[in-house]
Amino acid sequence: MSYDVAAVRRDFPILSRVVHGKPLVYLDNAATSQKPRQVIDALVKYYTEYNANIHRGVYLLSQEATEVYEQAREKVAKFINSPGFESIIFTRNTTEAINLVAYAWGRGNISAGDEIVLSGMEHHSNMVPWQLLAKERGATLRFVEVLDDGTLNIEQLYSLINGRTKLVAMTQMSNVLGTITPVEEIVRAAHDQGALCLIDGAQSAAHLPVDVQQLGCDFFAFSAHKMLGPTGVGVLYGRRELLEEMPPFLGGGDMIMSVSLREATWNDLPYKFEAGTPNIADVIAFGEAVDYLARLGMKNVRQHEKELTAYALAALGELGPDIRIFGPRHAEQKGGVISFEYGGIHPHDLGTALDYEGVAIRAGHHCAQPLMERLGVPATARASFYLYNTKEEVDVLVSALKKARAYFGDAVRTA
Numbered sequence: 447m448s449y450d451v452a453a454v455r456r457d458f459p460i461l462s463r464v465v466h467g468k469p470l471v472y473l474d475n476a477a478t479s480q481k482p483r484q485v486i487d488a489l490v491k492y493y494t495e496y497n498a499n500i501h502r503g504v505y506l507l508s509q510e511a512t513e514v515y516e517q518a519r520e521k522v523a524k525f526i527n528s529p530g531f532e533s534i535i536f537t538r539n540t541t542e543a544i545n546l547v548a549y550a551w552g553r554g555n556i557s558a559g560d561e562i563v564l565s566g567m568e569h570h571s572n573m574v575p576w577q578l579l580a581k582e583r584g585a586t587l588r589f590v591e592v593l594d595d596g597t598l599n600i601e602q603l604y605s606l607i608n609g610r611t612k613l614v615a616m617t618q619m620s621n622v623l624g625t626i627t628p629v630e631e632i633v634r635a636a637h638d639q640g641a642l643c644l645i646d647g648a649q650s651a652a653h654l655p656v657d658v659q660q661l662g663c664d665f666f667a668f669s670a671h672k673m674l675g676p677t678g679v680g681v682l683y684g685r686r687e688l689l690e691e692m693p694p695f696l697g698g699g700d701m702i703m704s705v706s707l708r709e710a711t712w713n714d715l716p717y718k719f720e721a722g723t724p725n726i727a728d729v730i731a732f733g734e735a736v737d738y739l740a741r742l743g744m745k746n747v748r749q750h751e752k753e754l755t756a757y758a759l760a761a762l763g764e765l766g767p768d769i770r771i772f773g774p775r776h777a778e779q780k781g782g783v784i785s786f787e788y789g790g791i792h793p794h795d796l797g798t799a800l801d802y803e804g805v806a807i808r809a810g811h812h813c814a815q816p817l818m819e820r821l822g823v824p825a826t827a828r829a830s831f832y833l834y835n836t837k838e839e840v841d842v843l844v845s846a847l848k849k850a851r852a853y854f855g856d857a858v859r860t861a
């Protein structure tokens with residue numbers, strides 16, 4: 447099982463770009479992915495042929511737009527095996543999806559003395575909303591620690607979850623270490639104590655097959671832009687019974703059934719949580735992205751990235767004692783995300799030097815400052831792969847790193 451990577455690459459116009467005179471090697475996919483022509487074309491087609499507001503129009507354009515928008519929701523539902531379209535809420539991104547839960551579920555269900563369990567490798571998106579909620583309600587946050595090998599201390603998870611735990615909110619794949627967490631086990635541990643479980647799927651939905659029914663999670667949040675789709679679209683999957691009980695997050699048009707001067711009643715799911723004109727064009731284009739991923743097959747995507755990651759871990763390892771790779775060293779345990787330090791060169795300098803070789807990596811704290819503290823560094827360099835990356839690109843990364851080491855070498859040694 448696999449796919450033709452060369453053919454896939456031809457679908458991504460940006461991959462033939464030249465930067466600083468060198469072919470682009472795009473290795474910042476954990477931040478956002480590139481978009482295939484099919485997704486770009488869907489945006490152009492919507493604006494060229496049937497741009498109209500949805501759900502309210504009696505005319506053909508509006509009906510066409512509504513139909514394709516709702517088809518995208520059905521595609522997303524199928525992609526993560528949601529039992530129905532009612533559980534799929536379109537948001538702006540993962541961050542908004544998590545905030546939706548923190549506000550609409552959290553404000554009604556968390557009170558003084560309650561506990562929320564997170565991990566030390568969470569993205570700020572899955573930390574700050576819970577900090578705000580906990581402060582407001584007098585609740586306590588507990589954290590599962592990150593072990594030296596970049597995995598979670600699962601033994602500790604069991605001791606942290608107790609009768610006071612109302613929610614466990616955890617990532618399925620770290621955006622810094624690449625670590626894939628045992629989410630099925632985490633969900634079971636939460637449910638055994640009567641707590642709910644939210645999974646941050648911002649990284650995992652793009653790179654692993656996801657089945658929310660198999661995971662058994664209560665909420666699952668992810669972003670279109672990391673999985674070939676446009677920016678400005680996120681998804682919150684929620685168990686229907688929970689969403690039914692939750693009050694709206696934002697009030698306004700579309701989310702109501704009826705409004706009088708002083709009161710309103712709420713629309714059916716999922717519309718109760720989609721106030722105002724949604725991001726119609728980008729949701730429609732996201733539908734194309736989901737089709738694209740489904741055509742390739744997420745098992746094949748995972749397999750391709752696993753091989754690439756194993757290759758990259760070996761190639762980077764050959765750079766010797768000068769390189770420090772953070773997180774799991776086996777591709778089985780991680781997605782295609784490799785954070786590293788090299789030769790004592792500041793990650794930002796490394797990122798700039800690599801850019802001149804055409805290689806786009808990320809340098810910084812990756813919106814995970816508590817994890818940086820745990821690793822004992824202010825920042826890391828990070829290369830992250832996607833379904834269109836190749837071993838040849840990994841080779842370019844490695845030779846660009848060697849070149850940077852040669853350039854900065856003396857400065858670093860005398861610093």
Ligand SMILES: Cc1ncc(COP(=O)(O)O)c(C=O)c1O
Nearest residue numbers: 539540541569571621648649669
């Ligand atoms: C693990 C994880 N969670 C949440 C987010 C937030 O995603 P967004 O910025 O699309 O809301 C990211 C983005 O990098 C992420 O990697």
